Amino acid sequence: MKYSWLEVFKAGFSGQKQWPAAWPEVSPKAAYDVVIVGGGGHGLATAYYLARDFPGTRVAVLEKGWIGGGNTGRNTTIVRSNYLWDEATNLYEHSMKLWEGLSKDLNFNVMFSQRGVYNLGHTLQDMRDIERRVNANMLNGVDAEVVSVAELKERIPILETGKQVRYPVMGASCQPRAGVARHDAVAWGFARAAAKHGVDIIQNCEVQALDIEAGRMKGLQTSRGYFKAERVGCVTAGHSSILAAMAGIRLPVTSHPLQAFVSEPMKPVLHTVVMSNAVHGYVSQSDKGDLVIGAGLDPYSGYSQRGSPHVIDHCASAMIELFPIFSRVRLNRQWGGIVDVCPDACPIISPIPQVKGLYFNCGWGTGGFKATPGSGHVFAHTIGQDQPHPLAAPFHINRFVTGALIDEHGAAAVAH
Ligand SMILES: Cc1cc2nc3c(=O)[nH]c(=O)nc-3n(C[C@H](O)[C@H](O)[C@H](O)COP(=O)(O)OP(=O)(O)OC[C@H]3O[C@@H](n4cnc5c(N)ncnc54)[C@H](O)[C@@H]3O)c2cc1C
Numbered sequence: 431m432k433y434s435w436l437e438v439f440k441a442g443f444s445g446q447k448q449w450p451a452a453w454p455e456v457s458p459k460a461a462y463d464v465v466i467v468g469g470g471g472h473g474l475a476t477a478y479y480l481a482r483d484f485p486g487t488r489v490a491v492l493e494k495g496w497i498g499g500g501n502t503g504r505n506t507t508i509v510r511s512n513y514l515w516d517e518a519t520n521l522y523e524h525s526m527k528l529w530e531g532l533s534k535d536l537n538f539n540v541m542f543s544q545r546g547v548y549n550l551g552h553t554l555q556d557m558r559d560i561e562r563r564v565n566a567n568m569l570n571g572v573d574a575e576v577v578s579v580a581e582l583k584e585r586i587p588i589l590e591t592g593k594q595v596r597y598p599v600m601g602a603s604c605q606p607r608a609g610v611a612r613h614d615a616v617a618w619g620f621a622r623a624a625a626k627h628g629v630d631i632i633q634n635c636e637v638q639a640l641d642i643e644a645g646r647m648k649g650l651q652t653s654r655g656y657f658k659a660e661r662v663g664c665v666t667a668g669h670s671s672i673l674a675a676m677a678g679i680r681l682p683v684t685s686h687p688l689q690a691f692v693s694e695p696m697k698p699v700l701h702t703v704v705m706s707n708a709v710h711g712y713v714s715q716s717d718k719g720d721l722v723i724g725a726g727l728d729p730y731s732g733y734s735q736r737g738s739p740h741v742i743d744h745c746a747s748a749m750i751e752l753f754p755i756f757s758r759v760r761l762n763r764q765w766g767g768i769v770d771v772c773p774d775a776c777p778i779i780s781p782i783p784q785v786k787g788l789y790f791n792c793g794w795g796t797g798g799f800k801a802t803p804g805s806g807h808v809f810a811h812t813i814g815q816d817q818p819h820p821l822a823a824p825f826h827i828n829r830f831v832t833g834a835l836i837d838e839h840g841a842a843a844v845a846h
Pocket of ligand 1: 469
């Protein structure tokens, strides 16, 4: 959709009343071929690829609030693909390649900015782990380099690289193609493109019960009535266990608050993304100029979207130690999301063996935003063909029975 300057001008002075809706408000149908529960980035991406790649499939997305109001609109937008194990790297790199063409594909600017992501090392062991991961990345065709401390200082002059701090920086890994994307643009872009392919996006519609008969999906009871659907994909991040309980299933995930905060806006001072597992924090600067900062999980399980102050306190201290120039910057806002974490820090993208027609995509923990297009793409194919996409196969829920876990704690950890 293109607007002339005159249309933009008129829309601005009409209180935006003439602005055309990005996707139409629809009257829900009584039956769909596939219902996606959860209107976050992953759910909307799944719906888009389903409708695009399986034409004629009647698809709806049911969202209990507003689209992108969950973790999608709350995350710190880091995108990278430098995981350790082949299975994870292949999945995240598939996503990275989709990111690289996403604005064009969706005809919507998702503001994907490949400004590089640095993971700092503070000990000899950190540096050995960094080298191991960089080697693994290079073997998988993923761009990665080890950066010396002198080179780091050249590239990021405001980073403290002196020896007087508690955790002196010894070097870093860098993925140059990694970066950030605008999170709500991602939700809107997928929603708009999905609606163009005929997907019904139904907001304020909470799924309250799953109708299962003789081990087969029949439909869903929602706050907006009953929908028939023989295939249902649950993409509800922090609420996955609640949806699973509706099917009488217990998922191997725990839900935790994860916080982030932003500073007041400033002139551009940081042109890349810097993270440190050892001091537990990461930072980037948004296009608006605010510093976007985050840390690790709040350790307790819960469904609050707030979190405890000590996590922020600890993270802010670490950031100031790494970037003393930030010491007088004021914080503007703090918030939390609810993330669901699997024991091996990898997602579940899987049909549910006990119920024909039920699929789950969850367990992305602190780091699923970066996977949004890839996750949607492989999940759409898993549902559309009723068998795992080859890139999704290692993330089948059966791995918790067979023991074929993919331990990505080292590459996932605090680092998103
Ligand atoms: C503070 C924070 C920082 C993060 N930073 C990063 C980062 O930098 N990089 C990165 O890769 N990842 C990051 N993440 C993780 C990332 O945000 C998530 O992994 C990802 O957004 C999950 O997307 P989703 O679409 O599955 O979930 P969500 O966007 O949470 O969507 C799930 C949707 O399901 C809906 N829902 C739940 N129950 C029901 C129901 N019963 N009926 C209907 N709808 C329902 C919810 O309302 C929600 O909108 C961060 C997360 C947080 C909280």
